Amino acid sequence: MKSFAALTLFNRTTLAAAGSALALAALTLPAAASAAVVPPGVTLAAKQELVRNNGSEVETLDPALVESVGAANLGRDLFEGLTVTNGDGVVVPGVAEKWEQKDSTTWIFHLRKNARWSNGQNVTANDIVYGCQRFIDPKTASSYGNVYGPFLLNGADIVAGKKPASALGVRAIDAYTLEVRTSGPVPFLPELMSNPNLGPVHRATVEKFGKDWTKPGNIVTNGPFQLKDWQVNSKLVLTKNPNYWDKDHVQLTQVTYLPVEDENTDVKLFQSGDNDMTYQLPTGSYAKYRQQFPNDTRNSLVLGTRYYSFNNRDPLLKDVRVRKALSMVIDRDLLAQRVTADGQVPMYGLMPKGVSGADVSNYEWASWPMEKRVAEAKKLLEQAGVKPGTKLRFAMNTSDYNKKMAIFAASEWKTKLGLATDIESMEFKVLLKKRHDSDYQIARNGWVADYNDATTFLQLVQCKSTQNDNFNCSPKADALIQQASETVDQAKRKQLLTEAAKLVMEDYPMLPLLQYGLPRLVKSYVGGYSLKNPMDHYGSKDLYIVKH
Template sequence: MKSQKKPLIILLTAAISIAAQAANAESILRRGNGSEPHSIDPQTAQGVPESNILRDLFEGLIGEDASGNLVPGVAEKWEISADGKTYTFHLRDAKWSDGSPLTAHDFVYGWQRAVDPATGSHYSFLLYPVKNAQKIAEGHEKDVNQLGVKATDDHTLVAELEGPTPYFLGLVTHATAYPAPKAAVEKHGKKWTRPENIVSNGPFKLDSWQPNAQLVAVKSDQYWDKDAVKLDKVIYYPTENQTSDMNRYRAGEVDMTYEIPNDQIKMLRENFKDELKISSYLGTYYYGFNVTRPPFKDNPKLREALTLAIDRDVITDKVTGAGEKPAYSFVPPGINGYDHYTPEYASLDKAARIEKAKKLYEEAGYGKDKPLKVDLLYNTSENHKKIAVAVAAMWKQNLGVQTNLTNQEWKVFLNTRTEKKQTEAFRAGWIGDYNDAYSFLELFQSKSGLNDSGYVNEKFDALLAQAGQEQDMGKRAAILKDAEKMLTDDYPVAPVYSYVTKRLVKPYVKGYAEENVMDHRSSKYMWIEK
């Protein structure tokens, strides 16, 4: 009997040990995250890779669930005045990651910091609906305390707006409207986001950051909703090369990719059908023209010619091939309560479109004997390169344009594009910060920090201002459509296609919503189940 019991005891002991190890094992989500983050300061960051990280490290007044629906964040409830111009937010008991209380004053400081020109925020325009925000951001009002936001007590924040803003609740989900830890910012200056200095208020906190290698965030034990967070750790890998990202996934090194190579979609559909996630995405892929310098300054016919010479059907069918839709105007389909503008050239067949492009090209001063020589800049990426090569070939074949393709690493690319000193034509993409046409059109306001084309049109600005004051949603949509028509017909940009998200996700990653048109995917709602 003894000889029979001993193996049983050993087996039971081993089983208990394995179970204990499983129970104690960390639950880790490994995310491919595109480019190395430019910044993880909520008020200065820009780009999707940065937003993915910030959404885990911080939380605004309003949050988003796994499908992108608005849910209470730090604010547990709120009221909106009858005229739509005053929002009162009631904050829950929440803490910073260092255990100190999070108060309404931290939101006041964050918002003031966002519009203060000294901060250098590229997204200060997002807060322009707030009273005096634009005046402060443009330097006409020097006192940031004049911004229309105040803390009436530690748990109450009141925002006064310039006019009714139907999308305001969606707007404050953006990182620009996150709270900022005043003590940490003032003590450490620009170094406050380093792992040893940072203080955040989200479901995760920064543990370590090895530039161009990985950024690690761990579950915050100070987060108000920590019991809902199932992951112990999230690791973000900056992998600009989509093939490398895919190969790391196939090798089991990442659990979800940032993106996938366009030329591998057919193979992935055949071999990774259940892991390939393709869904609608509220965004536009486009090429911008720098209208502040030659050759595109004061030459709308040239900009129009190059726009018409792009065969979007070929790009979406042959180059990208994941279900993207050709885009002829900047606002994508799928916007709530909005029917976007479609220009006349979208209905022309290919031959008629090219014929018109050639005529415009000649009228702009170019031809066989005087071909346009243009630099086309894109950020380092296999997918961006393939699209740029295709567009350059179309410009060459249809018009005789000689295109010099140049690529730059993400951080350098952003700075080059923003400065406008070297760029001529450049690759860009815009993802809606909230589900409203205004989120796309405001990019081209004359003073917008992200207006990389340098487009200036006072009539366009006036239409956006008018839309900001209009309470009738039907009339507001009509005003925005007029603005979109004006922008489209001025050709500061050439829309190429409406985005879809396309990535690989391991079957054991749970909580990944199939449809999330904003692709705002907080790690808070995901977990590992092996």
């Protein structure tokens, strides 16, 4: 989502090798590295207020329950974890001013003593402990609990109800020193701890207000911004947190998030001056808007995948031959070049280009001529007893972008296989619930990495993962992932995770389509929007308004 001339993917290396038996040097960076850095010669506007579209109404502001990209965007603005990722996507100190790795499974984080909650109280190690324990505790019912839990010592057993939350491998050595113990080597732990789910939570506020603790007037945050107003399905307004430790480097005084799902409406708001930063351009419109707004168009690939979930429990789709046939006939090149037409690239596997910890693998038939692919797909459907005219059900969240992609897929299935498709559109929150409840047949889905490692994508297909909306299960692949989590040999780990991804995808649990690109319009006066952010984590603290 950068300058229109650049369509690039930036890869990063992990902070340290997992197998290092030596303690790593403590990491310390200047405070300014974790907030907006205004280049010399740039004059700031007197009014530092930003309006940005978030793509949909968020499901929550509770860090433990954050699941969507939109909620995570707000989570990073309102809360700050031990670490953060800056505008370039690089891990830098957050609440922790430095840290060191004692051995392959033990990390020590040193908290800065000037970190404050929005009510002025100090942020302490116990706030991190409480936030992590609450997140992992099955009583909280976080859909991410069994995603991140297994990385932390005893986390998997806590999620399974076998141990209490207090057994989690996160403990306060003193008020400003935290020990984090992992279940195995986790070389990307500093990056993992930048996610809102694993950050601090103000315990007294949660206990006082219960489920209403995130409402305006109740919520206490420790990030660069605080909640001023939340009008559901209208707007969510944040203001600069005067007690934030690095407030002097936060330029914006107010950020308004819009929940606009329709991309055309999003663009109209941009054109009228009511929106400074769109969420995503409509399908097929990138070239048009690049010409119309040459100084405002941003685009880049990110570590993410657009895919369709197959409900592996569905009477029709439980047959792998049907799932394979549906995947084979989708012309991803045509989809990328003619439908989305915004620089995204076809995917035929689980891993996007640029991810650390595994190699990209493709289906063998991806290089076949389409005629051969269609012939094989028809043969598979015939063997499965699926006749032409069979009707498919497709669920998606309301969006012109999603609609055009769905219509394309339905056309492919109709013209090449003789299958009809009913497309149902709904709010994003409704789609989330349908996917989690297995109340669908085929559903629009997508995933942008939480951290740069193959395991974030493997969560989508692991047997017991709450992010596995396909409801597939490959015990052999899970065993390979477990082996990888126990080794300190990085080459061996990569081999195991690559093998696991390839093995599970041979069962066609999902239909990979495109590597995510998020073309958008950003007003030229919005500074700090980097060309090097591989996970689209644009925190508002990294942005500023240039005089115009």
